Amino acid sequence: MEKNIKIFDTTLRDGEQSPGCSMNIGEKIEMARQLEKLGVDIIEAGFPASSKGDFNSVKQIAESVTDVRVAGLARALKSDIDTAWAAIKNAKYPRIHTFIATSDIHMKYKLKKTPEQVYDQAVEMIRYAKSKCEDVEFSAEDATRTRPEFLHKIVEGAIEAGAATINIPDTVGYTTPEEFYEIIKGIKENVKNIDTVDISVHCHNDLGLAAANSLAAVKAGATQVECTMNGIGERAGNAALEEVVMAMRVRKDIYPGENRINTEEIYRTSQLLTRITGVEVQPNKAIVGENAFAHESGIHQHGMLENKKTYEIMTPESVGLSKNKMVLGKHSGKHAFESHLTECGHDLTKGEIEEIFIKFKELADKKKDVSPEDIEALIDGGHRVKNEMYKLNRYTVNTGNTITPIVSINLDKEGENIENVAIGDGPVDAAFKAIDKIIDIDFTLSKYVIKAVTEGSDAQGEVFIRLGKDEKYYNGRSTSTDIVEASIMAYMGAINNYFNEAGGR
Numbered sequence: 152m153e154k155n156i157k158i159f160d161t162t163l164r165d166g167e168q169s170p171g172c173s174m175n176i177g178e179k180i181e182m183a184r185q186l187e188k189l190g191v192d193i194i195e196a197g198f199p200a201s202s203k204g205d206f207n208s209v210k211q212i213a214e215s216v217t218d219v220r221v222a223g224l225a226r227a228l229k230s231d232i233d234t235a236w237a238a239i240k241n242a243k244y245p246r247i248h249t250f251i252a253t254s255d256i257h258m259k260y261k262l263k264k265t266p267e268q269v270y271d272q273a274v275e276m277i278r279y280a281k282s283k284c285e286d287v288e289f290s291a292e293d294a295t296r297t298r299p300e301f302l303h304k305i306v307e308g309a310i311e312a313g314a315a316t317i318n319i320p321d322t323v324g325y326t327t328p329e330e331f332y333e334i335i336k337g338i339k340e341n342v343k344n345i346d347t348v349d350i351s352v353h354c355h356n357d358l359g360l361a362a363a364n365s366l367a368a369v370k371a372g373a374t375q376v377e378c379t380m381n382g383i384g385e386r387a388g389n390a391a392l393e394e395v396v397m398a399m400r401v402r403k404d405i406y407p408g409e410n411r412i413n414t415e416e417i418y419r420t421s422q423l424l425t426r427i428t429g430v431e432v433q434p435n436k437a438i439v440g441e442n443a444f445a446h447e448s449g450i451h452q453h454g455m456l457e458n459k460k461t462y463e464i465m466t467p468e469s470v471g472l473s474k475n476k477m478v479l480g481k482h483s484g485k486h487a488f489e490s491h492l493t494e495c496g497h498d499l500t501k502g503e504i505e506e507i508f509i510k511f512k513e514l515a516d517k518k519k520d521v522s523p524e525d526i527e528a529l530i531d532g533g534h535r536v537k538n539e540m541y542k543l544n545r546y547t548v549n550t551g552n553t554i555t556p557i558v559s560i561n562l563d564k565e566g567e568n569i570e571n572v573a574i575g576d577g578p579v580d581a582a583f584k585a586i587d588k589i590i591d592i593d594f595t596l597s598k599y600v601i602k603a604v605t606e607g608s609d610a611q612g613e614v615f616i617r618l619g620k621d622e623k624y625y626n627g628r629s630t631s632t633d634i635v636e637a638s639i640m641a642y643m644g645a646i647n648n649y650f651n652e653a654g655g656r
């Protein structure tokens with residue numbers, strides 16, 4: 152009989168914990184909706200007790216999705232469980248995910264508790280969580296370095312106390328496929344009533360084995376895999392969803408379980424995450440890297456021309472890489488444009504389509520061919536900032552190799568015209584300094600990424616900016632064939648996002 156493998160996505164919790172991957176509430180909701188479309192079974196939306204911001208975003212995500220379970224993480228503490236429950240209780244399908252460390256080293260040095268105390272706390276808190284929420288998951292943190300007898304004991308206690316999912320994390324990315332297979336097998340053979348619950352696995356990638364370890368666990372009987380898009384997560388990251396899912400699909404002969412993932416949404420989900428966080432995947436990244444389906448050598452190309460299966464174990468279309476290479480230009484009408492958007496899976500309002508169509512026409516006037524990548528960049532750069540307290544009216548740049556770059560900026564602040572001028576190390580630096588003079592708030596520019604959307608010197612430049620203030624981050628992005636303009640617009644986007652979160656001033 153085929154079994155069901157649940158995909159538990161923790162991009163918005165463990166993934167978001169990784170350096171450079173923080174997202175604001177609007178971005179998290181957008182990501183959660185895309186994960187729902189992708190077909191994950193559970194979204195771990197955050198760790199509500201960790202901060203007010205996390206609480207709010209978990210709550211809003213719980214209220215924004217309907218076709219997916221929403222989990223909130225909680226230490227095995229009453230206060231954490233109360234906060235997690237308050238954040239997720241309005242979800243259609245809520246889950247409390249509670250955890251405590253079980254390895255000797257964590258219990259002794261981090262928790263400063265005996266195994267007996269940890270056991271009692273885990274059981275008591277699972278019962279407490281269960282009194283609030285029907286669906287409770289328990290994680291034995293650092294399970295792969297936990298003494299097997301204690302792991303079996305605490306897992307058995309957790310099941311008795313009402314946990315319906317038992318998660319076995321490889322918290323420090325230490326295990327190997329063969330060892331992890333044996334750990335899961337050992338749990339299956341030694342824990343009473345283990346067949347009544349889902350065994351979940353949660354692997355970190357410190358040795359580059361997270362996906363392989365997850366798959367070995369599935370082979371041993373795990374029925375839930377915790378993973379993140381693009382493999383983002385603490386340190387070297389978590390098991391990459393796209394790798395685990397595609398390995399199970401391509402090697403169905405080895406992993407006969409079924410999952411709900413709509414694999415054609417994988418590429419779009421990966422791209423959305425990249426655009427939101429500004430964290431690119433390496434070009435040779437499995438499944439979603441730029442070169443994952445590129446065949447460069449003559450021998451490979453020859454083989455591909457004779458029969459694609461010579462070098463292709465899965466099609467690019469199966470992960471959602473567009474078959475549609477239609478190039479639109481300035482003579483393309485709204486109808487062709489709209490049908491292109493629909494074919495690419497965009498679900499935009501009439502107003503959004505109208506707005507992007509105007510931008511498309513402007514771009515087509517500057518650039519002969521507008522590619523699908525250009526249009527994706529327009530959509531992404533165009534509709535992310537909700538309210539713009541500051542809008543760009545105009546700017547002028549005077550620069551050269553023998554003069555100091557100088558930029559004058561004119562902004563509209565709710566009907567008022569404000570202008571300032573600054574010099575800088577280059578036109579972008581001068582532009583940012585002129586804007587800083589107008590806004591008069593101290594931000595730290597913690598990230599500035601610029602890349603060409605397509606080839607050619609008329610390509611659009613895509614700019615991602617992250618501004619930091621008071622330990623919080625505000626992202627902005629924009630595209631334009633003029634990189635100074637794209638930089639200014641991205642900078643303004645981050646500033647407007649700051650005002651949207653701070654509620655204006």
Ligand code: KIV
Binds near residue numbers: 165318320322353
């Ligand atoms: O890596 C880990 O152990 C975790 C737990 C909280 C599940 O992220």
Ligand code: ZN
Binds near residue numbers: 165322353355
């Ligand atoms: Zn983790």
